[in-house]
Amino acid sequence: MSATTEIVFMLNGAERRVGVPSTMSTLEMLRDMLGFTGTKYGCGEGECGACTILVDGASVNSCLMFAVDCAGRQVTTIEGLANDPCARVVQDSFVKHGAVQCGFCTPGMVVQSVHLLATHPHPDELSAQRAIEGNICRCTGYKKIVDAIVDAGCAVGDRS
Amino acid sequence: MSEVLQSTAPSTLIGQRIPKLDAPDKAAGRTRYVHDIQLPGQLYGAILRSERVHARILRIDTSKARALPGVSAVITAADIPDQRPIGVVKDNLPLKTDRVRSLRDEIAAVAAESEELARHALTLIEVEYEDLSAVTDAADSLLPGAMLIHPPIAGAKSGDPVGLAGRDDNIAMRFDYVHGDVGQGEAESDVIVEDTFYLHYVTHCCMGVSGVIAEFDAKGNLLLYSNTQVPFLHKREFAEYLHIDPSRVRIIQPPIGGGFGSKLDIYPFEVICVYLARATGRPVRMVYTREEEFMASPTRQPVRLTLRSGCKKDGTLTFRSVHTLHDNGAYTSWGATTPVVMMQAFASLYRLPHCEYHTVAVYSNNPYAGSFRGYGNLQATFAIESHMEKMAAAIGMDPLAFRLKNAHVKGEETGQGNIFRSCGFQDCLKIAAERSDFLHKWREYTGKQKEPGRFKRGVGLAAMLHVGGGAKIYQSDGCGTIIKIDDFGHVTLITGASEIGQGSETVLAQLVCEELGLPISAVSVVNNDTEITPWDVGVHASRTTFVAGNSAIGAARKAKDKILEAAAPRFACAPEDLDMKGGGIVRKATGEMLTNLPRFIRSLHFAQQSDLVITTNYYEPPSVHFDKGYKGDISAAYSWAAQVVEVEVDLDTGAVRLVKVTGAHDVGRVLNRLGLEGQIEGGVVMGQGYALTEDLQVEGGKIRNPNFRDYKLVTAPEVPQMDISFVESMDGEGPQGAKGVGEAPAISMAAAIANAIENATGVRITSLPFTPERVYRALHGALPELPTTPKVAA
Ligand code: FES
Ligand code: FES
Numbered sequence: 001m002s003a004t005t006e007i008v009f010m011l012n013g014a015e016r017r018v019g020v021p022s023t024m025s026t027l028e029m030l031r032d033m034l035g036f037t038g039t040k041y042g043c044g045e046g047e048c049g050a051c052t053i054l055v056d057g058a059s060v061n062s063c064l065m066f067a068v069d070c071a072g073r074q075v076t077t078i079e080g081l082a083n084d085p086c087a088r089v090v091q092d093s094f095v096k097h098g099a100v101q102c103g104f105c106t107p108g109m110v111v112q113s114v115h116l117l118a119t120h121p122h123p124d125e126l127s128a129q130r131a132i133e134g135n136i137c138r139c140t141g142y143k144k145i146v147d148a149i150v151d152a153g154c155a156v157g158d159r160s
Numbered sequence: 161m162s163e164v165l166q167s168t169a170p171s172t173l174i175g176q177r178i179p180k181l182d183a184p185d186k187a188a189g190r191t192r193y194v195h196d197i198q199l200p201g202q203l204y205g206a207i208l209r210s211e212r213v214h215a216r217i218l219r220i221d222t223s224k225a226r227a228l229p230g231v232s233a234v235i236t237a238a239d240i241p242d243q244r245p246i247g248v249v250k251d252n253l254p255l256k257t258d259r260v261r262s263l264r265d266e267i268a269a270v271a272a273e274s275e276e277l278a279r280h281a282l283t284l285i286e287v288e289y290e291d292l293s294a295v296t297d298a299a300d301s302l303l304p305g306a307m308l309i310h311p312p313i314a315g316a317k318s319g320d321p322v323g324l325a326g327r328d329d330n331i332a333m334r335f336d337y338v339h340g341d342v343g344q345g346e347a348e349s350d351v352i353v354e355d356t357f358y359l360h361y362v363t364h365c366c367m368g369v370s371g372v373i374a375e376f377d378a379k380g381n382l383l384l385y386s387n388t389q390v391p392f393l394h395k396r397e398f399a400e401y402l403h404i405d406p407s408r409v410r411i412i413q414p415p416i417g418g419g420f421g422s423k424l425d426i427y428p429f430e431v432i433c434v435y436l437a438r439a440t441g442r443p444v445r446m447v448y449t450r451e452e453e454f455m456a457s458p459t460r461q462p463v464r465l466t467l468r469s470g471c472k473k474d475g476t477l478t479f480r481s482v483h484t485l486h487d488n489g490a491y492t493s494w495g496a497t498t499p500v501v502m503m504q505a506f507a508s509l510y511r512l513p514h515c516e517y518h519t520v521a522v523y524s525n526n527p528y529a530g531s532f533r534g535y536g537n538l539q540a541t542f543a544i545e546s547h548m549e550k551m552a553a554a555i556g557m558d559p560l561a562f563r564l565k566n567a568h569v570k571g572e573e574t575g576q577g578n579i580f581r582s583c584g585f586q587d588c589l590k591i592a593a594e595r596s597d598f599l600h601k602w603r604e605y606t607g608k609q610k611e612p613g614r615f616k617r618g619v620g621l622a623a624m625l626h627v628g629g630g631a632k633i634y635q636s637d638g639c640g641t642i643i644k645i646d647d648f649g650h651v652t653l654i655t656g657a658s659e660i661g662q663g664s665e666t667v668l669a670q671l672v673c674e675e676l677g678l679p680i681s682a683v684s685v686v687n688n689d690t691e692i693t694p695w696d697v698g699v700h701a702s703r704t705t706f707v708a709g710n711s712a713i714g715a716a717r718k719a720k721d722k723i724l725e726a727a728a729p730r731f732a733c734a735p736e737d738l739d740m741k742g743g744g745i746v747r748k749a750t751g752e753m754l755t756n757l758p759r760f761i762r763s764l765h766f767a768q769q770s771d772l773v774i775t776t777n778y779y780e781p782p783s784v785h786f787d788k789g790y791k792g793d794i795s796a797a798y799s800w801a802a803q804v805v806e807v808e809v810d811l812d813t814g815a816v817r818l819v820k821v822t823g824a825h826d827v828g829r830v831l832n833r834l835g836l837e838g839q840i841e842g843g844v845v846m847g848q849g850y851a852l853t854e855d856l857q858v859e860g861g862k863i864r865n866p867n868f869r870d871y872k873l874v875t876a877p878e879v880p881q882m883d884i885s886f887v888e889s890m891d892g893e894g895p896q897g898a899k900g901v902g903e904a905p906a907i908s909m910a911a912a913i914a915n916a917i918e919n920a921t922g923v924r925i926t927s928l929p930f931t932p933e934r935v936y937r938a939l940h941g942a943l944p945e946l947p948t949t950p951k952v953a954a
Contacts, residue, residue, distance in 0.1 A: 032275075037196035038189025040417075042367050043450040047868035050367060078189030091187040095179045098834040101842065102661025103186025104367040104417035110187055129876040136868060138367050138418050139661050140838055141845035142876040 007071035011036075012080025020067040026060075027051045029067035030077060038078035038107045042136065049135030052108035053077050059115035061134075078107040086156050087114045093152035094145070101139035109135050113149045122153045173674045174896050177834035180666045181685065182415065182659065194371040194385055194414045195447050202373070203232055205436045205446035206278035207429055208268040208285050209456065210260035213296070213861035214307070214525040215289035217258055222268055224284035230273040231281045233439040240435055244401050245323025246426050249332065251310055252491035252528075253323055254401075254428035254435070260289070261309055261490035262525050263861055264456040266428045271436040271444050294525040296861045298464065298487035299950055301330040301522040309490060309523035322492070330523040332488040335499040336954060337790045339507060339575030340514030345479020349470025351554045356466045356946045357543040358927040361459045361856035362849075364532055365873055368417015369453045370427070374434040375443035381408040382434065387416040389423040389660055390698030391690050393634075397426050398434065413688040419660035420846075421531040422458055424700055425493045429456070454866030458530020459856055461495040461521070462487045465543040466949040467506075475557050475565040479514035482506050482543075483949045486521035488529060495529025496521040498536025500633075501626075503790055505540035508574035509625045510548075510566035515575055520952045525861045531700065533843070534903045537626055538850060538910060545622035545911030546926065549918065559602065559621050559915070560593045563802075567623070570889070577791040580798055582899070584826030584887035588802040589623060591885050596804035596822035602919055609922040616809045617819075618920025621802065622911035628828065628899030629797030629891070630703035630781045638780035639708040640694025641715040643672065645723075645773040647765050649743065649758035651676065651683040653715075656696025657708030659687055662902055663835035664704040668712045670832055671895055675716035677741035678757070694776065702900030705831065706797065709895030711779035718775035726764055726771070727754070782893065797891045797899045800826040803844075805880070805912040809920045814936025816917060818848055818880040821909075825884065828891040828899035840884050840905040847909025849874045855929045 004019040011034070020029050027044070030036040030053070039062055042050030046064040053062045054076040081087035090113045093099075100106050109132060116123055116131040123131065128149040129142070137145060185191045222234040237243060237255040245253050256265050268285050272278035295301045295309065309330055316325035346352065373385035382402065388394045391411040399406035416423070433446040448456065464485045470478040488496050499519045507515045552562035568574070570583040593599060601619045609616065630637040642654040653672050659665040665685040673680050686692060696708065724735040727745050731738065731754050739748045744756040764771055781796035806820040821844050830836055853872040857864035865871045890897035910928055917935065918924045925938045926946060937943045 031196075035198075037192065040193075040367075041195065041369070041450075043868050045450070045867060045869070048367065048450075082188065091184070094187045095183040098177070098179065098183075098838045100180060100183040100186045101663065101838060102367065102416060102418045103182065103191055104193065106186045107189035110189075126877075129879070132876045134875075136365075136367065136873050136875065138365055138420070138846070138873065139842045141841035141843070141882075142874075142879045143841045143882060144838055146876060146879075 005068050007068055009070040009072060010074045012076055022068055024067040026053070026062040026065040026067050026070055030062060036077050036079055040104055040107060049112060050105055050108045052111045052135065054111060054115060057118065059112050078111055081111070081114060084114070086117055089155045090114055090117065090152045093148040093155065097144045097148035097151060099140060099145040099148040105135060105137040109137065109145055113152065116149065117153055117156050121156055123150060125150055173670045173680065175830045175833060178666055178670055178680055178832045179834065180663050181669060182665065191415050193368050193417050194373060194387055195368065197373060197385060197414060199373065199375065199443040202443045202445055203271040203273065203440055204275040204278045205269060205271045205433050205444045206275065206282055207266050207432060208282045210263055210265040210267055212260055212289045212291055213263055214292045214294040215260050216292060217256065217260060217267065217287060218290055219288040220268060221286040225270060225281040228281050228284060230277045231270060232442065233271045233436055234268060234281065235435055235439055236268045242403060245321055246401065246428065246431060247492050248425065248494060248496060249492045250321030251323045252428060254431040262527060264527060266432060269432045269436055271440050294861055295330070296525055298485050298522050298524055301524050302950055302952060306330055309525065332492045332521045332523050333496040334520040334952070335503065335790070336518050337503045337507065338516040339791070342479045342481050342514045342516045345514030346470055348472070349478040350473045351551065352468065352470040353547065353551045353554055354466065354468040355547045355550060355926060356464070356948050357546065358946050359463045359539040359542060360928050361462050361858050362854045363454065363457055363459045363856050364418070364420045364422040366418030366420065366422060369448040369450060370429065370457060371445065371447035372430045372433050373443055373445040374437035376437055376441070380404070381410065384409070384411045385414055386411050386430065387413065387423050389419050389658060389700060391658065392656065392695050393698060394426060395690055401431055402434065411690045413658055416660050419699065420533040421535065421700065424531045424698065451866045454871065455863055458493055458495065459527050460532040461498060461529030463539045464949045465539065467543055467547045469547060469551060471551055471555060473555055475555060475562050477510055477512050477566045480506060480512055482517040483951050484519040485949050486519065487524050487526055488521040489524060489526045491528045493528055494531035500790065502536040502540035504576060504578065505537055505544055505625060507576040508578045509544060509623065511568055511572065512575060518951065526858055527863065533846065534907050537624065537903070537907045538847070541622065541624050541907050542910045542914065542928070545908060546914050546924070549915050550924070558599060560589060560599055563589055563623060577793050578798060579793045581893070582797060582828060582889040582891040583800065584889035585623070585800040587887045588800050588824040588826050591824035591887065592802040592804045592822050593621065595883055595885060596806065598804045605919050609920070614810060614812050616811060616920040617806065618809065618916040618918065619804055619806050620912040620915025620919055621804050622908035622915060623802040624800070624904060624907040626799050626904050626907060627701050627795035628706065628799030628901065629795045629893060630707045630783060631701040632783045632785050632794050634697050636780060637697055637703065637707060637783065638778055639696040639711040640776065640778045641711040642694055643715040643719050643775050645719060645761055647758060647762045649682065649756070649761055651678065652686060653683050653712060654686045654693055655708055655712060656694045657687060657704045658699045660699050662839060663832065664708065667705050667832050667835060668708055671709050672712050672716040675713055675720055677739065678743055702799065702902040702904065705898055706894055706900045707779060707781055709898065711777055713895050714777035714779055715775050718777060719773055722773055722775065723760065727760060796893045797828065799899045799901055799904050801904050801908065803908050803912045805909070805916050807913060807916040807920060809917060809935065811939060814932035814939060816852055816913070816930050816935055818852065818913065820881040820883070822883045823885070823905065824887055825901060825904060826887040826889050827901045828894040829888045829897035830886050831896060831898050836886070836901065837884060839901055841882060843905025844882060844909060845874050845879055847906035848880070850906065851910035851913040851928060852930050855931065
């Protein structure tokens with residue numbers, strides 16, 4: 001077992017202080033240590049996007065990031081987006097467009113979409129597809145996810 | 161103006177776009193999957209798997225693992241003397257005793273305080289093997305003198321299952337089917353075509369890895385948190401393995417991260433987890449890693465097929481003779497029984513007077529095959545619909561006309577005994593062809609094959625037939641429903657049918673609300689606890705909407721009858737004069753609202769002669785079991801589809817881009833348009849992956865690419881344009897006329913793509929996948945020719 005390091009970081013807007021083993025991934029810390037299970041394990045190798053979170057506003061595969069590297073950063077998980085107006089629009093759009101089936105990829109997809117809309121408020125189909133290129137969905141065939149993102153873009157845009 | 165005024169709220173829920181009831185929680189990350197559940201005192205299980213493809217186990221030393229602090233239990237076969245073999249023919253001992261037959265074989269298991277610790281403990285277990293020669297090709301396993309995978313075990317009692325008695329050959333299962341007289345069919349043929357095909361390994365890749373939690377209470381009752389698609393069958397089986405009464409097994413099904421048929425069987429890890437819970441007296445959770453998911457999950461079975469078929473000059477099919485060979489892998493799961501579905505495609509997809517089909521599934525030291533969306537139909541349809549294209553060419557007919565000539569119409573009965581009481585097959589073919597401009601493009605692209613240029617376009621057509629009204633495989637194909645309406649007018653729909661992401665709970669809620677005149681928000685669905693839910697055979701065979709739907713409608717009608725009968729005297733009329741609409745009881749003739757539902761239900765509950773509105777219903781589809789010759793009307797309805805795909809082939813790289821899919825599906829009737837589209841789109845892309853990108857590379861029994869980087873699933877930018885039409889054939893038995901559709905969309909994709917590649921390049925590729933390298937080789941005549949499928953004497 002590896003030595004633990006104490007880190008301090010902001011998780012969903014609140015300060016957290018935790019001791020984490022040096023080999024632990026951010027995904028393991030969030031899920032197993034802190035109980036934030038909305039972020040999913042799909043592969044542990046950066047290949048599926050189920051574990052997508054925001055770190056200082058950028059979307060990151062949390063399975064590839066060491067927990068110790070969260071020190072001093074703003075970490076946002078799907079739970080932390082509960083009161084985010086843009087995320088609400090995205091989530092409603094996912095529901096309305098049928099972009100959710102088993103739902104296992106969904107938190108990662110939503111976080112990825114929120115990140116996209118933060119940088120490109122009006123994505124077209126192509127840029128929505130590109131944005132979720134690293135997020136695998138086995139159920140939906142992606143079409144409804146892309147529709148949901150494009151439509152959410154319109155809605156977010158309308159509000160701003 | 162003679163415009164009809166329409167109220168904004170649609171008067172019916174049928175055909176609407178109803179969002180899934182479980183979607184808001186899922187989109188918010190609130191849904192708790194099995195991986196997210198943490199019970200007090202929970203331990204974490206992990207399994208040591210074989211490092212050898214085929215070997216004797218000489219020694220297992222677990223002492224170091226047992227001594228590791230934080231390890232609660234280490235078990236091997238020696239610790240579980242009451243182990244019983246599991247699987248479809250009971251040939252798979254959860255923990256192997258003296259022999260491993262494939263790389264995924266389970267040797268030992270650990271329960272520890274953390275997952276990390278459990279996995280670390282596994283590395284401390286020493287196993288000594290003595291290698292045996294391995295059989296890793298299905299054809300080799302049939303050779304005389306081939307190494308036996310389950311050799312006879314001395315001292316076995318007669319009648320013991322394969323796991324205890326062994327077998328003196330490598331044949332796990334065989335099927336022989338015939339209708340008509342193939343000899344006569346041959347004699348009547350103007351043209352006879354023979355082709356051989358090979359289909360590779362793919363696997364489900366559910367985004368949620370496999371997982372289970374087992375817990376015993378103080379009385380020794382088992383509680384399982386399981387992702388099974390067949391909870392009631394599992395209950396009985398687990399009881400058998402534990403030598404306890406089935407009533408002592410309770411299965412709770414947390415939401416599932418994808419099923420696609422992978423959870424139809426019991427697997428060793430589930431039984432082992434139960435043993436660990438028994439050994440430790442604590443709840444044990446066992447969850448795979450993704451690598452383990454690739455290594456140790458079932459696969460779609462690889463199949464070799466040889467088809468020989470004839471037709472007359474006018475295009476009439478005369479006969480078909482099929483031989484297939486299935487690599488079963490080391491143990492028998494449902495994969496071995498897929499020929500039952502394949503034979504329906506061979507015998508009944510087109511009007512066929514004479515047909516025979518012979519097959520065996522053979523043991524090998526490869527990964528073992530399970531059930532996977534489509535259940536053999538993808539393999540069968542790939543072969544049939546590629547073969548049909550060659551036959552059309554042989555008599556100079558276009559692919560559409562040839563299919564239309566032989567396509568069934570409503571009312572026909574096939575040689576196998578399938579009766580098509582509703583059938584939109586001809587419409588599917590015509591609509592898919594018309595909307596894609598198929599014939600025009602097909603001719604144009606054929607003409608351009610020899611023209612210079614790097615990129616070639618092609619279109620391909622393929623069709624499919626699948627059960628759409630359940631399938632009477634088990635003793636009952638039924639489903640039970642309980643409906644409870646409480647004093648707030650809220651409906652609890654308790655159904656045996658599991659939700660596996662496909663949206664069944666939403667469509668069931670919709671059907672119930674339609675009967676009761678309630679908005680969709682008035683219903684919640686309970687479908688995940690065998691202690692509460694009534695019996696259902698399981699989620700498979702595209703049966704849930706049809707069977708569970710009819711069951712739910714029946715229960716709702718009973719509730720409605722009960723309510724209206726009680727209401728009639730109060731409103732001084734007959735029950736027939738009343739209806740339920742808009743959340744209340746109305747006069748049928750005038751639509752006058754008499755009372756709202758909650759108030760009326762309360763008046764029932766709190767009356768002197770009080771009564772509850774709780775109804776039950778069991779629906780068994782009017783289908784029949786096959787006879788010994790696999791004949792009979794096994795489904796209450798049949799679903800059809802035709803798909804046209806357009807591809808672009810890069811001649812320089814062999815890359816095939818799927819540009820567009822035009823599909824027409826006979827779904828009986830559209831119930832939830834949103835959910836239906838989602839099923840079709842997801843299935844199309846799964847079929848695309850099967851054809852173009854996915855390839856579980858199994859070499860010498862070893863999986864070479866157990867990760868998403870190398871096992872390539874389709875990603876968002878590769879998704880084609882989709883134009884999907886629905887043919888509403890209004891099935892007389894279907895719920896509101898609907899038929900099952902869950903498996904259909906994936907089935908004909910590979911054949912359509914093969915046909916399109918040929919249309920683009922003039923080259924027919926008879927084996928999957930169409931990865932750039934394989935297509936490039938094929939374009940240069942460098943793909944090895946497939947040997948004819950061996951025939952196995954009965
Ligand atoms: S779990 Fe992190 S990318 Fe798959
Ligand atoms: S909804 Fe199941 S993986 Fe995307």
